[in-house]
Amino acid sequence: KAGVTQTPRYLIKTRGQQVTLSCSPISGHRSVSWYQQTPGQGLQFLFEYFSETQRNKGNFPGRFSGRQFSNSRSEMNVSTLELGDSALYLCASSANQNQNTEAFFGQGTRLTVV
Amino acid sequence: AQSVTQLDSHVSVSEGTPVLLRCNYSSSYSPSLFWYVQHPNKGLQLLLKYTSAATLVKGINGFEAEFKKSETSFHLTKPSAHMSDAAEYFCVVNTGFQKLVFGTGTRLLVSP
Numbered sequence: 433k434a435g436v437t438q439t440p441r442y443l444i445k446t447r448g449q450q451v452t453l454s455c456s457p458i459s460g461h462r463s464v465s466w467y468q469q470t471p472g473q474g475l476q477f478l479f480e481y482f483s484e485t486q487r488n489k490g491n492f493p494g495r496f497s498g499r500q501f502s503n504s505r506s507e508m509n510v511s512t513l514e515l516g517d518s519a520l521y522l523c524a525s526s527a528n529q530n531q532n533t534e535a536f537f538g539q540g541t542r543l544t545v546v
Numbered sequence: 547a548q549s550v551t552q553l554d555s556h557v558s559v560s561e562g563t564p565v566l567l568r569c570n571y572s573s574s575y576s577p578s579l580f581w582y583v584q585h586p587n588k589g590l591q592l593l594l595k596y597t598s599a600a601t602l603v604k605g606i607n608g609f610e611a612e613f614k615k616s617e618t619s620f621h622l623t624k625p626s627a628h629m630s631d632a633a634e635y636f637c638v639v640n641t642g643f644q645k646l647v648f649g650t651g652t653r654l655l656v657s658p
């Protein structure tokens with residue numbers, strides 16, 4: 433069974449641009465969540481989607497948005513990039529929304545804003 | 547609000563000696579707790595999870611964790627460290643709808 437796939441693995445963008453990151457969950461998983469990892473703030477929850485509906489959102493500005501498609505694939509978009517958006521963005525998928533159900537993570541997309 | 551606190555930012559051990567990574571949790575009810583490991587430039591890998599079925603949880607690569615309600619702890623242990631265990635370890639609580647709250651991480655250093 434293929435794991436969680438994130439593309440691209442690396443991105444370099446300029447301040448003010450926008451970026452779209454993609455995540456393909458494990459086959460059959462309907463929950464996809466996104467996290468931002470930085471040295472200063474650690475791992476922070478961005479949002480979670482289940483069956484194309486955003487069920488939960490973290491404390492990030494509206495420049496961060498996402499969506500989920502009918503095949504459970506998810507995209508995350510960041511508009512008007514700032515230097516502080518440089519981070520490793522991790523996607524995780526879960527079979528369901530049960531709190532005891534583990535999340536499986538992709539390798540991440542390393543975004544550098546210059 | 548549910549949270550986890552990792553008590554050590556760095557832990558150094560010698561190969562072959564025991565490993566103890568400490569985590570305390572804060573929750574008003576039985577929490578869903580996990581330990582993940584992250585190797586350099588890699589994603590997160592699940593080591594083990596606590597599901598309330600048993601207080602001693604066995605995970606992959608010889609790791610275990612014991613849930614102690616009286617101490618609000620979920621410490622991660624391994625009897626004998628390997629060089630390949632050098633990585634960052636995260637204690638995590640699932641607060642609902644797959645919103646994971648991470649501890650600040652413990653970097654495990656293993657010397658030969």
